[in-house]
Amino acid sequence: MRHAPAYGLLAAGLGLAACAPIPVEQAERQCYAQFAPKPPITGEAGMGVTNSGFSSKMKVEMNIGASVQGDPSAAYDSCVYRKSGRMPTRPLYSY
Template identity: 40%
Template structure:
């Protein structure tokens, strides 16, 4: 019984460590985008069942508190990977702020 339990623990322990800086940057990018402003979706349509509509709005507490998206990104990446981001948020080619 100890063998399988020890094998499980040994496999789980590395997953608890820091992730690569690349993965941390991707994981933190969405949080920084939400801190820059709300995102939303409005959809309308009509069919045989009549008119339909859908509204979705996503707002983060970071945005409501006026926090700097770049600071949130840097702190998040450092916390997840133990390293600073490879480039600042505003220098990323996919940043549209």
């Protein structure tokens, strides 16, 4: 039981290390994945009848939009700052 205080200090140190800032490049990658523009959802459907009868075709493209309200670039900047403690070295739209 002589090692119990040492284990407690080790656990406290690891807990504080989890709160430490991460490198700005890693924060940029994580925040870009979160705030990057999403591609539109597309689809196509068709329906028909044989012998040149009734035929119909439909093409759909939906843009769900950004996952954040307001300016995605500002949200990206604040995300990088929260994670790394530094402002991003590259803007959101430079990727």
